[in-house]
Amino acid sequence: MIPHLVAFAVLPSVTFAAGILSAITGGSGLVVLPMLLLVGVPPHLALGTNKVYTTSSLFTSAWTFLRRGLFRPRMWLLMIAATLVGSVLGVGLVQLTNSDVLSKILPFFIIAIALYFLFMKLPVKTMAHRINQSKKNKLSVIIGSCLGVYSGFFGAATGTLYTAAGAGFFKMTLLEASAMSRFLAFIANAVGLIVFMVMKEVNYSIGAMLIVMGVGGAYFGTRLALKLKAKWIQLLIVSTSGIMGALLLYNTWFA
Numbered sequence: 001m002i003p004h005l006v007a008f009a010v011l012p013s014v015t016f017a018a019g020i021l022s023a024i025t026g027g028s029g030l031v032v033l034p035m036l037l038l039v040g041v042p043p044h045l046a047l048g049t050n051k052v053y054t055t056s057s058l059f060t061s062a063w064t065f066l067r068r069g070l071f072r073p074r075m076w077l078l079m080i081a082a083t084l085v086g087s088v089l090g091v092g093l094v095q096l097t098n099s100d101v102l103s104k105i106l107p108f109f110i111i112a113i114a115l116y117f118l119f120m121k122l123p124v125k126t127m128a129h130r131i132n133q134s135k136k137n138k139l140s141v142i143i144g145s146c147l148g149v150y151s152g153f154f155g156a157a158t159g160t161l162y163t164a165a166g167a168g169f170f171k172m173t174l175l176e177a178s179a180m181s182r183f184l185a186f187i188a189n190a191v192g193l194i195v196f197m198v199m200k201e202v203n204y205s206i207g208a209m210l211i212v213m214g215v216g217g218a219y220f221g222t223r224l225a226l227k228l229k230a231k232w233i234q235l236l237i238v239s240t241s242g243i244m245g246a247l248l249l250y251n252t253w254f255a
Contacts, residue, residue, distance in 0.1 A: 011035050012213050015053065019217020022054070023061040024225045025237045026159025026181060029054045030244050032210070045203050048196030051155075052207035055193045057218035058159070058186035064222040065179035073183065079140035083184050086148020087191035093153050104252050110157055110245035113164050118238045120167065131170060139169050144184070151188035159185040160241055174233045178225060 014035050022028035032053050036046040065071055073080060131139075143165045151158040159181045166177030196202050225233065 011039060012209060015210050015213040016217040018053075019057045019060075019214040019219075020221035020224065021217075021240060022057045022159065022214075023064075023182070023218045023221025024178070024228070024233060025240045026157060026161075026163060026178075026185065028057065028214075029155065030157065030248070032214075036206070039206070041203055041206065044201045048193070048199070048201035049203045049207050049210065051189055051193040051196050052202060052204075053210035053214045054155075055186060055189040056211040057214035058182050058189055060215045060218040061182040061222045062179070062186045064219060064226075065182055068179075068226065070176055070179035071183055076140065076180070078137055079144040080184065080187060082141045082144025083148040083151075083187050084191065086145040086150075087152040087188040088148075089145075090149040090152020090154075091192055091195045093149065107245050107249035107252060110160070110241050110248065113157070113160055114238050114241035114245060116164060116168070117234055117241065120234075136170070143169060147184070148188050151185065152192055155189070155192060157241070157244065158188055160237065163237065174230045174237075175225065178233070182222075 015032055018028035018031040021031065029050055033046060033050045036049055037043065041049060062071075066073075147158065147161055147165065150161070162181030162184050163174070163177045166172040166180045167174055170177070170180075172180065193202075228236075
């Protein structure tokens with residue numbers, strides 16, 4: 001019982017710190033979910049309650065970035081629609097399939113993302129306007145639907161994957177890619193949250209605390225991201241992705 005009490009005592013501070021992490025690099029759900037399990041929340045309720053946290057913190061970050069004009073949804077309607085449809089399909093697939101295989105593969109994806117950001121050449125300014133509309137539309141449908149399905153099916157590190165897509169495929173700056181990823185990840189997580197709420201698999205008492213601390217952390221983290229240089233954001237993404245990937249690799253293959 002003591003470990004549960006200790007975990008519950010530190011949960012608010014961990015949630016706040018994870019909110020900061022979410023705003024800058026993504027992947028905060030991988031921090032909060034294990035804490036919920038340590039508190040003693042049953043796995044199915046932990047997944048739903050974690051969606052409350054991720055959705056609220058992502059909304060806060062996305063709204064702050066939108067107000068700064070770093071992402072314009074009307075310019076990305078096709079990708080938004082593809083993400084929404086993909087998320088619905090992903091939530092349906094998770095009811096029909098076993099996610100164990102994906103759990104085994106996920107650490108390698110996250111480590112690959114860390115290596116990608118480690119060696120990528122950061123653009124000084126956005127190059128997104130140089131991509132022709134036809135190519136942009138194709139990429140939007142493919143990337144939006146694939147990451148939407150992934151988010152609905154598994155969800156871990158969705159924001160980091162969207163950031164990688166924005167920087168790699170759409171030639172955005174890291175800050176612009178982060179802004180886009182928070183908006184699209186919010187949409188994908190909101191779909192999953194609605195499903196968990198309908199299935200009554202959300203602990204609202206803990207969820208309320210997660211919202212308060214997560215929103216606070218996300219707001220602070222977003223303000224911090226706006227001030228950080230691209231190199232620092234790159235370093236944070238590389239380090240957090242590398243650590244999360246290594247921990248997941250150990251837990252899924254060796255623990």
